[in-house]
Amino acid sequence: MGGRGRHRAFCCDYAALGLYGLGSALAYSAYAFPLEWVGSTFHEFYVPVAVLNSALSTGLACYSRFLEAERPGLSRAFRTLAFVYPYLFDSIPVFYRLLRSAAGSCSELSLRLHSRHSLCALLTFLSFTSRLPERLAPGSFDIIGERGRNARNGAGNFSVAGHSHQVFHICGILGTLFQLEAVSVDMEERRGRLPLPSSLETFGSLGMGAAASLAILGVCFCSLHPEPPSREKPH
Numbered sequence: 001m002g003g004r005g006r007h008r009a010f011c012c013d014y015a016a017l018g019l020y021g022l023g024s025a026l027a028y029s030a031y032a033f034p035l036e037w038v039g040s041t042f043h044e045f046y047v048p049v050a051v052l053n054s055a056l057s058t059g060l061a062c063y064s065r066f067l068e069a070e071r072p073g074l075s076r077a078f079r080t081l082a083f084v085y086p087y088l089f090d091s092i093p094v095f096y097r098l099l100r101s102a103a104g105s106c107s108e109l110s111l112r113l114h115s116r117h118s119l120c121a122l123l124t125f126l127s128f129t130s131r132l133p134e135r136l137a138p139g140s141f142d143i144i145g146e147r148g149r150n151a152r153n154g155a156g157n158f159s160v161a162g163h164s165h166q167v168f169h170i171c172g173i174l175g176t177l178f179q180l181e182a183v184s185v186d187m188e189e190r191r192g193r194l195p196l197p198s199s200l201e202t203f204g205s206l207g208m209g210a211a212a213s214l215a216i217l218g219v220c221f222c223s224l225h226p227e228p229p230s231r232e233k234p235h
Contacts, residue, residue, distance in 0.1 A: 004224050007065045011220050014061035014082070015213040018054040021086040022209045024179065025050030030196055031186040032110075033093045034100075038194055046093075047197075051205050053086040055212035062220045080129060087121060094118070108189060113182035120175030127168040134167075 029047050037043050061082035067075035094114050101111045126132065 007224055008221060010065060011062045011217055014079075015058045015217055017083060018058040018061070018086070018213055019206070019209055021057060021083070021090055022050050022054040022206065025053075025090045026197075026202055026205060027183045028090060028093050030202075031183055031190060031194065032097070032114075033194060034096055035190075035193060037093065037096075047201075047205050050086070050090060051209050051212075053089055054209040055216065057082045057086045058213045059216045062216055065220070066223070076129075080125075084125065091118070091121075108186075110182045110185035110189060113178050113185060117175050117178035117182055120171050120178060124168055124171040124175060127171060 025047055029043070029050075033043060033046075061079050064075040064078040064082065067078065095118075097108070098111060098115060098118070101108070
């Protein structure tokens, strides 16, 4: 894959993550909100702000691709902020319930799963920002490995010149699993106790988030400079 195609693929990945964050906010608003917050001003503006955060997340993450070559540190900082801030905002209702549980005033079964999801999210953040444990022993923590890209590795052999990004993905996948289980338990335990949004409200929010992400992707794709033609040796 060429450099331009690689940037496009990453931008699509960022847009999908932004919509995932919006979907999390919709699920939390419907099933995981603290009962005493239902109907409050924060509850009313929670999903609209999440829609805005989804667009900001996609835009900031895609913009970071344009800084990759000249300012890699700033690019990584922007990309981290693009996903950490929406996660923190979306998780405010869950964090509040976890704090109440720690104080002994709440003991819902789903909170154990929410705490596991939060732990996995923390591990995902740490593995992405610190590049640990790969930094301590490069190549030793590749779960699957990468096929060698040069002749020295031999055809079909696996090299160890990878990175700990696989650990990042594993933590993220486990966190998503715990999140789905937690929301499912909340849905069963709290059925009838929270007002459910209408289908129009749910799909309307998702539609606005998707439209904003597609618009951002269109701008990014048009802004990518064409790759220089490859120079082939004459036969």
